[in-house]
Amino acid sequence: MRQMKKRYGFFIQIVLLLGGISFLASPVFSQEKKDMSPLPTEKLTLSRAVMCEAIKDFKPENAAVVFSITIGKVSCFTSFDFVPEQTFIYHKWFHKDKPSTEKRLTLQSPSWASYSSIQLRETDKGPWRVEICDQEGNRLHTLRFSITD
Amino acid sequence: MKMFMSFLASIRWQDIVDILLNSYILFRLYVLFRGTYVFRVLTGIAILWIIQRTAVFFGLILTSWAMQGITAVAALIIIIVFRNEIRSVLQAKNLKAILWGFPTTTTLTPIEIIVESVGALSRRKIGALIVFPAKEDLQDITQSGIPWRGLVSKEMIMSIFWPDNPVHDGAAVIQGDRIIDVGVILPLSYSDELPSQYGTRHRAALGLAETTDALVIAVSEETGKVAVAKNANISALDKNTHLVSILREHMGMKEEKGESLKKEKFTIGIAALVSILFVTAIWFSFSKGLDSMITLEIPVEYTKRNPEMEIVDTSIDAVSLHLAGSGTLIKSIRPEQVQVRLDLEKAVVGENIFSITQDNITLPPGIFLKKVTPPVVEVTLDKTIKKKLPVQVDWVGRLPENFILSDITIDPGTIEVVGGKRILQNISTIYTEKIQLDNIKASGLTTVSLALNPASLKIAPGSKDKIKVNYVAKERSQETQIHKKTDKLTP
Numbered sequence: 001m002r003q004m005k006k007r008y009g010f011f012i013q014i015v016l017l018l019g020g021i022s023f024l025a026s027p028v029f030s031q032e033k034k035d036m037s038p039l040p041t042e043k044l045t046l047s048r049a050v051m052c053e054a055i056k057d058f059k060p061e062n063a064a065v066v067f068s069i070t071i072g073k074v075s076c077f078t079s080f081d082f083v084p085e086q087t088f089i090y091h092k093w094f095h096k097d098k099p100s101t102e103k104r105l106t107l108q109s110p111s112w113a114s115y116s117s118i119q120l121r122e123t124d125k126g127p128w129r130v131e132i133c134d135q136e137g138n139r140l141h142t143l144r145f146s147i148t149d
Numbered sequence: 150m151k152m153f154m155s156f157l158a159s160i161r162w163q164d165i166v167d168i169l170l171n172s173y174i175l176f177r178l179y180v181l182f183r184g185t186y187v188f189r190v191l192t193g194i195a196i197l198w199i200i201q202r203t204a205v206f207f208g209l210i211l212t213s214w215a216m217q218g219i220t221a222v223a224a225l226i227i228i229i230v231f232r233n234e235i236r237s238v239l240q241a242k243n244l245k246a247i248l249w250g251f252p253t254t255t256t257l258t259p260i261e262i263i264v265e266s267v268g269a270l271s272r273r274k275i276g277a278l279i280v281f282p283a284k285e286d287l288q289d290i291t292q293s294g295i296p297w298r299g300l301v302s303k304e305m306i307m308s309i310f311w312p313d314n315p316v317h318d319g320a321a322v323i324q325g326d327r328i329i330d331v332g333v334i335l336p337l338s339y340s341d342e343l344p345s346q347y348g349t350r351h352r353a354a355l356g357l358a359e360t361t362d363a364l365v366i367a368v369s370e371e372t373g374k375v376a377v378a379k380n381a382n383i384s385a386l387d388k389n390t391h392l393v394s395i396l397r398e399h400m401g402m403k404e405e406k407g408e409s410l411k412k413e414k415f416t417i418g419i420a421a422l423v424s425i426l427f428v429t430a431i432w433f434s435f436s437k438g439l440d441s442m443i444t445l446e447i448p449v450e451y452t453k454r455n456p457e458m459e460i461v462d463t464s465i466d467a468v469s470l471h472l473a474g475s476g477t478l479i480k481s482i483r484p485e486q487v488q489v490r491l492d493l494e495k496a497v498v499g500e501n502i503f504s505i506t507q508d509n510i511t512l513p514p515g516i517f518l519k520k521v522t523p524p525v526v527e528v529t530l531d532k533t534i535k536k537k538l539p540v541q542v543d544w545v546g547r548l549p550e551n552f553i554l555s556d557i558t559i560d561p562g563t564i565e566v567v568g569g570k571r572i573l574q575n576i577s578t579i580y581t582e583k584i585q586l587d588n589i590k591a592s593g594l595t596t597v598s599l600a601l602n603p604a605s606l607k608i609a610p611g612s613k614d615k616i617k618v619n620y621v622a623k624e625r626s627q628e629t630q631i632h633k634k635t636d637k638l639t640p
Contacts, residue, residue: 062553064554066544066548066586068548097575127542127543127578142539144539144578148546148547149545149546
């Protein structure tokens, strides 16, 4: 009887230990996801998405939420830290809730950065948003900004 | 025949009720006031009104104007001049008698006693003046009466007119089986046609008969002859049997009961028929007279709408109704009497087209619809739903050259709004009111309201209607430097 109790106690301890380890390793407990840092998963991971005035040396310049129409162009920069395989994403541009343009961008494995831009005209003033979607159309992120005087 | 049938089809049940009701009112007026001066004056006014309508028909402007004026004040004249008669008719009867009763003699006057008394007075040559009122009140016409209220008897009558009695010179008023007043002074007649043998007593009898519907018996003191005055006439009587029949007739007690009842029914029937014909003629002159047209702008009311739906748009707010009817009715029409109602019970989400028909329009009696403009209304309905929408700041103006707005935080980031399903399915962002950039020189916090567009959108209960916007403003050069530093650090 005593031997049976000992055996069961040992078994319960093993189960609890394994459970604790799996919990600590789970995405709920992970800080990396919050920071959009690469994860050893099969999932496409967006690490950075910003609106900027220009792209210089494959990096966004003057990231902001308000852009003057005088700069003539605005860009949406997206960087992916983990691309499992060659895929593509969409940059869907909306002006005042109405679709304006849609750009299809190819991503290469293992990590990739890509951007799309629009030329600004006088009629483009107002609130904008860019929806970043994967090839299945799932929305990964939304960027909101304004074009002003 | 076809015209007659179409005419019959145009008559509504309201018209029949209208005619019957007014006919009955006229008939009741006849029953209540017949035999009185009021009835004669009412008849005169009716004749005046017919003359006025005829004058209008023939275009006699001055005559019609004069007749209109007279008939207009006639009602007032009747009330002032005949107030006593009206009062005596209305006071003497209860509501049931006024509405559907027929006048009957309740207390029988003992005619035999009166005739016997008059005969005795005549034989003894005792002067007497006996008044039998009918429907009209004598209070304002007679004077100095002494209330008596004694039962009629031969001895009583004899004693009233006995020469030594202080009240023997006046008249005795008999109503029912009682002597109401004695020593009553009657108004004298100024007639030149009165025979010379008649004295003051006979002149008084005729005077009252000229001004009222009462019957007066006068017994001459000199000759003992009996004379009866009624309806402005006075005549001498030879036999008592004649007096009996006169009194019976005056009091509505005919000798042959069956025959009199038959005659009474015939008179009432004729009166009822004349009332219907007269009112029908008036009704025709009002409602089927010269046709007039009018156009009214009436707002459309929507009823029985599903509470879960809301009206988003309508093609029109009001319709023009082209109405026809007699000139009198058209002139008296008021816009609030006309209603246009559309039943939205079967309406669905989206566009609905309704035809405006006679069933949707309420008109006053006697007014007919000729045309509706426009005949069709488009109503767009939408279902009310709730939707959570992300909030976006609507920046305007120009940020100073050397500044850059690098980041903002919005609290709350989403707002729940209530509105039409068709509207909300096309909206994925709700914007704030415009925020000016011109004065921003550093990071800060501002509170702003939401710009609900379209205005039919509402913020759901429990959601905040003010948005806190925390913005980060940086100098452009500084921003670039920071970015470069970061880039260098990035592996």
